[in-house]
Amino acid sequence: MERRRELFGGRSAAIFALAGSAIGLGNIWRFPYMVGQTGGAAFIIIYLVCCLLLSLPIFLAEAIIGHRTQAGTFGAMEQLAPGTKWKWLGLLTVVSPLIILSYYSVVGGWSIGYLWQSVTAGFHASDIGTVSSAYERFISAPWRPLFFHTLFLLGCAAIVSAGVKSGIEKFNKISMPLLFVLIVLIMCYSIALPGASEGVAYLVKPDFSKITPSAVAAAMGQSFFSLSLGVGTILTYSSYIRRDENIFVTGLGTVAFDLMFALIAGFAIMPAVFAAGIKPGAGPGLIFETLPYIFAKMGAAAPWLSAGVAVLFFVTIVFAAFTSAISMFEVGVAYLVEQRGLSRRRATVLIFIGTWLLGAVCSLSFGPLSGVKIFGQTIFGFCDMLTSNFLMTFGGLLFVLFVGWKMDKSAVRDEFTCGGTARFNCAVFDAFWFLLRYVAPPAIVIIFLTNFLA
Ligand code: PHE
Numbered sequence: 208m209e210r211r212r213e214l215f216g217g218r219s220a221a222i223f224a225l226a227g228s229a230i231g232l233g234n235i236w237r238f239p240y241m242v243g244q245t246g247g248a249a250f251i252i253i254y255l256v257c258c259l260l261l262s263l264p265i266f267l268a269e270a271i272i273g274h275r276t277q278a279g280t281f282g283a284m285e286q287l288a289p290g291t292k293w294k295w296l297g298l299l300t301v302v303s304p305l306i307i308l309s310y311y312s313v314v315g316g317w318s319i320g321y322l323w324q325s326v327t328a329g330f331h332a333s334d335i336g337t338v339s340s341a342y343e344r345f346i347s348a349p350w351r352p353l354f355f356h357t358l359f360l361l362g363c364a365a366i367v368s369a370g371v372k373s374g375i376e377k378f379n380k381i382s383m384p385l386l387f388v389l390i391v392l393i394m395c396y397s398i399a400l401p402g403a404s405e406g407v408a409y410l411v412k413p414d415f416s417k418i419t420p421s422a423v424a425a426a427m428g429q430s431f432f433s434l435s436l437g438v439g440t441i442l443t444y445s446s447y448i449r450r451d452e453n454i455f456v457t458g459l460g461t462v463a464f465d466l467m468f469a470l471i472a473g474f475a476i477m478p479a480v481f482a483a484g485i486k487p488g489a490g491p492g493l494i495f496e497t498l499p500y501i502f503a504k505m506g507a508a509a510p511w512l513s514a515g516v517a518v519l520f521f522v523t524i525v526f527a528a529f530t531s532a533i534s535m536f537e538v539g540v541a542y543l544v545e546q547r548g549l550s551r552r553r554a555t556v557l558i559f560i561g562t563w564l565l566g567a568v569c570s571l572s573f574g575p576l577s578g579v580k581i582f583g584q585t586i587f588g589f590c591d592m593l594t595s596n597f598l599m600t601f602g603g604l605l606f607v608l609f610v611g612w613k614m615d616k617s618a619v620r621d622e623f624t625c626g627g628t629a630r631f632n633c634a635v636f637d638a639f640w641f642l643l644r645y646v647a648p649p650a651i652v653i654i655f656l657t658n659f660l661a
Contacts, residue, residue, distance in 0.1 A: 437603030
C-alpha cells in the first residue's frame with residue numbers, strides 16, 4: 208500500500224526544521240571557544256568561507272537526494288541506484304544518527320537536570336572546584352542522569368510520533384523563534400556586565416597569525432558538525448520539502464541561521480565568562496561547570512536577575528538540543544515506516560527502545576561502567592569519537608561522491624535549478640558543480656585525516 212507522505216507546510220517551515228537540526232550544542236559549546244582561540248574575527252571570516260564553499264555544497268548534495276526521491280536515506284539510495292552497494296550508504300546513515308542520538312540524549316538529559324536545578328535551587332557555589340565536583344557527582348551517580356536521559360528521549364519520541372507536520376514542524380516553528388529571542392536576551396545581559404568588554408574583544412579582535420592550516424581544518428570540521436552533515440538528517444528533512452520549493456534558498460537560509468545563532472551564542476557566553484574572571488573553555492565543562500559558577504558569582508550582586516538568566520540559559524540549551532535530537536530520531540522512524548511498513552507510532556517505540564538502551568550504557572559509562580574502555584575511551588567517548596570523527600565525514604564524502612560522480616548531471620541540475628526556472632540558481636550551478644566534484648571530496652578527506660591524526 209502506498210502511504211501518502213506528509214510534507215512541511217512551506218519554505219519557512221522547512222528552514223525552521225533544518226535550522227532546528229543544525230542549531231544545537233555544537234553552536235553553544237564549541238563555536239564560541241573556537242572563535243576566541245583561533246583568531247577572533249579572522250576565524251569568523253574563514254568559517255564563513257568554509258560554510259559557503261564547502262558545507263553548503265555538501266548540504267545541498269544531501270538535500271538534492273532527499274528532495275528528488277521524497278524518500279528516507281535507504282529508500283532514496285534504492286531509488287537512485289537500485290540493486291547497488293549504495294544501499295549500504297542508505298543503511299549507514301540510518302545507524303549513525305541513532306548512535307549520535309543515544310549520547311546526545313544523555314547530554315540533553317543533563318541539561319534538563321540543570322534546568323531543574325536552576326528553577327528549584329539555583330547555583331550558589333563559592334568556587335569553581337565545588338561546581339566541578341557537583342557536576343562529577345551528578346553525571347556519575349547512576350539513577351538521576353538515567354532518569355533525565357529517559358525524560359529527554361521521551362520528549363523526542365512524543366514530538367516525532369505526532370508526525371512531520373503536527374509534531375516536527377510545529378515544534379520547530381515555536382522553538383526556533385523562541386531560541387533566537389532567548390539567546391539575544393542573554394546576550395544583552397552578558398554584554399552589560401561589568402568587565403564584559405574583554406570577552407567581546409576575545410571574540411572580535413582579528414589575529415591573522417592564528418589562521419594556520421590546522422585552524423582551517425578545524426573550521427571545516429566544525430561547520431560539518433554544526434550543519435548536521437553526513438548522517439542523513441538533512442536528506443530526510445529535505446524529503447519533506449515540497450517539490451516546487453527552491454532548495455538552494457532553503458540551504459542558504461539554514462546556513463545563515465546556524466551561523467547567526469553561533470555568533471550570538473558567542474556574545475552571550477564569552478563576555479560573561481570574562482566578567483566572572485575565569486578562563487574560557489569548551490565542551491560540557493563550559494555548560495555544566497563554567498556557567499553555573501558564573502550564575503553563582505553574579506548572583507551575589509543581583510540574585511533574581513542572575514537566577515532568571517540561569518533559567519533562560521538552560522531552557523535555551525534544552526530546546527536547542529531537542530530540535531537537533533528530533534531530526535536524528537526522525538531518520539530512524541522514516542526508515543522503519545517506509546522500508547519496513549511499520550506505523551509511525553510503532554517505529555517511534557522501537558527507535559526509543561534502541562536509543563534508550565545505548566544511551567543508558569553511555570550514561571552509565573560515567574559511573575558504574577567507567578572501567579569499560581574501547582580503544583582507550585569510555586563508551587560515551589567512543590560513540591562520540593566514532594560518529595563525529597569518522598561516520599559523519601565518511602557519510603558526507605559518500606553523499607558528495609554519489610551526487611557529483613554517480614548521479615546524472617542533468618538530474619542534479621534539474622533539482623538545483625527548480626527545473627531551470629530559478630534564474631539565479633542557473634547562474635551559479637556550474638560553480639556548485641565544480642565545488643561538489645573537485646573541492647568537497649579532497650576537503651572532506653583532509654578533515655578526516657585531521658581527526659584521525661589528532
Ligand atoms: N548540528 C547539531 C549541533 O550543532 C548536531 C547534529 C549532528 C544534529 C548530526 C543532527 C545530526 O549540535
